[in-house]
Amino acid sequence: MDISKIDQIIDKHDGEASSLIQILLDIQSEHNWLPKEALKRVSEKLQVPMSRIQHIATFYKAFSLVPKGRHQVHVCMGTACHVRGAQRVLDTVQEVTGVKSGETDSDLKFSVETVNCLGCCALGPVMEVDGKHHGNIAPSQIASVLNNCE
Amino acid sequence: MSEINLQIDGKEVVATEGMTILDAAKSVGISIPTLCHHEKLEPYGGCRICTVEVEVRGWPKLVAGCIYPVEKGLVVRTRTEKVDKIRKVLLEEMLAHAPDSEELKALAQEYGADRDRFEKHPSFCIHCGLCVRYCAEIKKKNAVGFVDRGSNREISFIPEIAAKECWDCKECFPLCPTSALQAAYVLAGALMTPPEEAHSGGCGCSCSCGSAPEKQAG
Numbered sequence: 446m447d448i449s450k451i452d453q454i455i456d457k458h459d460g461e462a463s464s465l466i467q468i469l470l471d472i473q474s475e476h477n478w479l480p481k482e483a484l485k486r487v488s489e490k491l492q493v494p495m496s497r498i499q500h501i502a503t504f505y506k507a508f509s510l511v512p513k514g515r516h517q518v519h520v521c522m523g524t525a526c527h528v529r530g531a532q533r534v535l536d537t538v539q540e541v542t543g544v545k546s547g548e549t550d551s552d553l554k555f556s557v558e559t560v561n562c563l564g565c566c567a568l569g570p571v572m573e574v575d576g577k578h579h580g581n582i583a584p585s586q587i588a589s590v591l592n593n594c595e
Numbered sequence: 596m597s598e599i600n601l602q603i604d605g606k607e608v609v610a611t612e613g614m615t616i617l618d619a620a621k622s623v624g625i626s627i628p629t630l631c632h633h634e635k636l637e638p639y640g641g642c643r644i645c646t647v648e649v650e651v652r653g654w655p656k657l658v659a660g661c662i663y664p665v666e667k668g669l670v671v672r673t674r675t676e677k678v679d680k681i682r683k684v685l686l687e688e689m690l691a692h693a694p695d696s697e698e699l700k701a702l703a704q705e706y707g708a709d710r711d712r713f714e715k716h717p718s719f720c721i722h723c724g725l726c727v728r729y730c731a732e733i734k735k736k737n738a739v740g741f742v743d744r745g746s747n748r749e750i751s752f753i754p755e756i757a758a759k760e761c762w763d764c765k766e767c768f769p770l771c772p773t774s775a776l777q778a779a780y781v782l783a784g785a786l787m788t789p790p791e792e793a794h795s796g797g798c799g800c801s802c803s804c805g806s807a808p809e810k811q812a813g
């Protein structure tokens with residue numbers, strides 16, 4: 446991990462303690478997780494105790510304290526998607542990526558996560574890959590979508 | 596400071612501005628149970644065991660006595676049927692987490708709370724935050740904090756800080772309403788990792804969460 450990148454992110458937010466969450470989000474999107482070295486740096490520079498950073502980093506689902514894959518796959522398991530076959534979508538995603546929900550593969554390519562309602566139930570069942578929604582997805586289409594990821 | 600007249604359990608009480616209902620009640624010898632309150636710490640209002648009924652413009656409302664400021668003409672009732680029931684259920688929920696806490700057991704007796712009402716979930720911690728707040732506010736060491744959220748929330752020591760600071764302090768132990776057990780338990784795990792090696796957290800895995808040393812101790 447390049448600590449000067451972390452410093453840049455911190456400086457971009459003027460080292461303000463009130464920007465803590467924004468800084469953590471930036472580090473998260475840069476590295477796909479929050480390495481401990483980075484958190485230590487943030488704690489020192491912002492003068493925010495590690496205990497508080499740890500509390501925030503474990504509170505929000507957007508943060509991860511373990512390395513995540515380059516591609517985030519979210520399968521909606523909300524009620525509307527559930528009745529439209531979300532389970533089969535999830536099964537197929539798990540089969541194609543080789544990991545269960547909540548896990549990341551060893552090449553750090555995919556992280557799979559289930560979510561409860563992405564807020565677009567009319568499109569159900571929905572799979573989201575790196576923020577892009579794939580509505581009305583049929584299990585047979587999943588492999589091709591995921592194989593398009595580098 | 597101006598004087599404020601209010602009524603608590605039928606007694607006329609003269610309080611001063613800035614006092615809470617709890618302070619005012621104490622000044623006339625009326626006791627309200629508390630769990631997360633501590634005189635030296637900032638108001639918190641986490642456990643709600645101090646819930647009392649107040650009447651505001653004729654409307655009854657339930658508030659946390661340890662943080663609600665006194666108001667002129669306020670009518671407070673500390674032991675109504677509703678209040679007692681709320682305290683009872685809160686105790687039952689907390690007892691599912693810390694069934695052997697002496698403090699909880701004593702309160703349970705007073706409010707007729709059934710220790711076995713809810714399925715046991717012995718995490719020992721009732722999230723009163725006394726240890727976390729004491730360490731941050733009084734000792735300014737921030738050696739212990741909360742992690743996760745909701746029912747998964749738990750306390751976690753920062754191993755690097757704990758290894759340096761906690762051994763000679765341990766002032767949070769007697770504060771814990773669920774006996775010092777939990778704190779000691781977690782701390783022991785944290786101290787097992789010497790500071791140089793603590794970069795991988797206390798649990799021995801390669802993640803950098805720095806948490807959950809207690810899992811290893813169990």
Ligand code: SF4
Nearest residue numbers: 720721723724726771
């Ligand atoms: S460990 Fe004890 S003092 Fe600390 S938050 Fe939990 S119950 Fe409160």
Ligand code: FES
Nearest residue numbers: 521523526563565
């Ligand atoms: S249930 Fe899937 S988007 Fe609402």
Ligand code: FES
Nearest residue numbers: 640642643645661
């Ligand atoms: S003592 Fe008032 S909320 Fe805990």
